[in-house]
Amino acid sequence: MKIKYILLTAFTGIMLSACSDFLDRKPLTEPNNEEYLCSRAQVENYINGLYMALPTPSQYGMGVRGEEKNSDNILAEKYDLRLNSEYNAFSGSSEWQKGYQNLRNVNYFFHYYKVPENLETEEIKSLIGEAYFLRAYWHFVQLKKFGDIPVMDAFWDENATIAGLQIPQKDRSEVAKFILEDLDKAKDLLFDRSKYAGLRISKEAAMMLAMQVALYEGSWEKYHKNDAFAADTDQSEYFFNEVLRWGDMLLNSGLQLNTRDTDKDVVNPGDAYGRLFNQKDYSNVTEAIFWKQYSIT
Numbered sequence: 001m002k003i004k005y006i007l008l009t010a011f012t013g014i015m016l017s018a019c020s021d022f023l024d025r026k027p028l029t030e031p032n033n034e035e036y037l038c039s040r041a042q043v044e045n046y047i048n049g050l051y052m053a054l055p056t057p058s059q060y061g062m063g064v065r066g067e068e069k070n071s072d073n074i075l076a077e078k079y080d081l082r083l084n085s086e087y088n089a090f091s092g093s094s095e096w097q098k099g100y101q102n103l104r105n106v107n108y109f110f111h112y113y114k115v116p117e118n119l120e121t122e123e124i125k126s127l128i129g130e131a132y133f134l135r136a137y138w139h140f141v142q143l144k145k146f147g148d149i150p151v152m153d154a155f156w157d158e159n160a161t162i163a164g165l166q167i168p169q170k171d172r173s174e175v176a177k178f179i180l181e182d183l184d185k186a187k188d189l190l191f192d193r194s195k196y197a198g199l200r201i202s203k204e205a206a207m208m209l210a211m212q213v214a215l216y217e218g219s220w221e222k223y224h225k226n227d228a229f230a231a232d233t234d235q236s237e238y239f240f241n242e243v244l245r246w247g248d249m250l251l252n253s254g255l256q257l258n259t260r261d262t263d264k265d266v267v268n269p270g271d272a273y274g275r276l277f278n279q280k281d282y283s284n285v286t287e288a289i290f291w292k293q294y295s296i297t
Contacts, residue, residue, distance in 0.1 A: 038114040040124050046109055047127050050134050053102045056292065082145065085229075099142040103152040106135045111155035122191070129189030130201045133209070136182040140213050143175050147229065151178050173231040173239075176217035180242060183210040192253070197283035198291050205290040207250040214242035255286045 218239030
């Protein structure tokens with residue numbers, strides 16, 4: 001009888017030890033912050049998720065076409081707070097929150113990225129370039145909507161206190177320069193458009209966005225230098241020169257415009273322009289630097 005109790009006690013001890021080891025295992029379905037972003041597959045999966053926040057045509061409403069409101073293409077039917085100088089972090093709270101949530105998601109990547117330098121392939125480096133592009137993109141979205149804004153250049157969750165999150169806003173020209181710096185880093189890491197036929201962020205996409213940022217900020221500072229929306233100092237000349245610098249790089253990248261000479265399917269001389277906006281596959285249209293392919297089904 002004593003031997004039976006000894007064996008039962010030993011068996012129970014082994015089972016409890018086994019259960020303890022089993023329960024102490026790391027979750028299989030929930031990524032661990034410290035070890036998740038340590039391989040190409042994990043890095044690519046995370047960056048792919050960041051693409052989901054980019055603008056896209058919606059099933060109902062105007063979707064991405066709504067970006068043309070208040071341009072010379074579309075006139076909005078309702079009162080526009082932004083154009084009437086009444087848009088701020090409170091009246092535009094949903095846009096403010098969305099922009100900074102997306103910036104947090106990108107900075108999460110930079111904070112927890114753990115691929116050793118000796119294992120960084122060209123593919124992984126290009127994915128890092130995509131992250132820099134996306135951080136620049138979301139800062140540009142916030143700059144256009146709110147002007148002077150806080151720059152989110154790091155993962156601030158560890159400073160999640162009332163005092164730690166009081167990040168001061170920067171002058172708009174400094175924000176624009178930060179965006180161009182991120183795009184400079186992106187350009188040096190990204191693959192050319194030809195690698196993924198324009199279906200992923202590319203070196204040329206970084207150049208194009210940099211031109212847009214520099215032209216936007218240069219024009220703003222030139223035409224608002226004498227009103228309440230002026231930057232601290234007028235640096236429009238600097239930004240216009242940046243447009244030329246980035247433009248030279250883009251024009252030397254080998255892209256071709258979609259013309260009757262480069263589009264093999266053009267029948268009539270005027271077809272090339274129309275076809276530029278009416279194709280289902282832009283893989284061979286290098287003028288479409290970054291595009292999204294939809295399934296017919």
